[in-house]
Amino acid sequence: MKTITLIATVLAIAVGSAAAGDAKALYEKECAKCHGLDGKGATKMGKKWGAKDYTDPAVQAALKDEAAFKATKEGLKTKEGKEVMKPSEGISDADIKALVAYMRTFKS
Secondary structure (H helix, E strand, O other): OHHHHHHHHHHHHHHHHHHHHHHHHHHHHHOHHHHOOOOOOOOHHHHHHOOOOOOOHHHHHHOOHHHHHHHHHHOEEOOOOOEEEOOOOOOOHHHHHHHHHHHHOOOO
16 A cells, blocks of 8 residues: 555656646747746737736736636737737647646746
8 A cells, every 4th residue: 555655646746747847848839939938028029018027926916827827728808809919729728727837936
């Protein structure tokens, strides 16, 4: 029984580490162009579209996980209907949740 518990624990840690690495790679591929590798949103595209600085604790506190998930999945539009962030395509709900969790690591 102890062996099974130990194996399950090791597997859970390995899967969690892989998911974190996958989220980082996905973020770098899909999000960093606008939000920056550091999450500050100080890229050319980020400045153009008003990307938030995710290293700012106040910004992080104001953004709920559900809203971040929805924005990633469905995209964002201005009040006038202009698209400022495209919806994710081909990214699973689990991967979006991992992206949101990864974004939370930027908080200073």
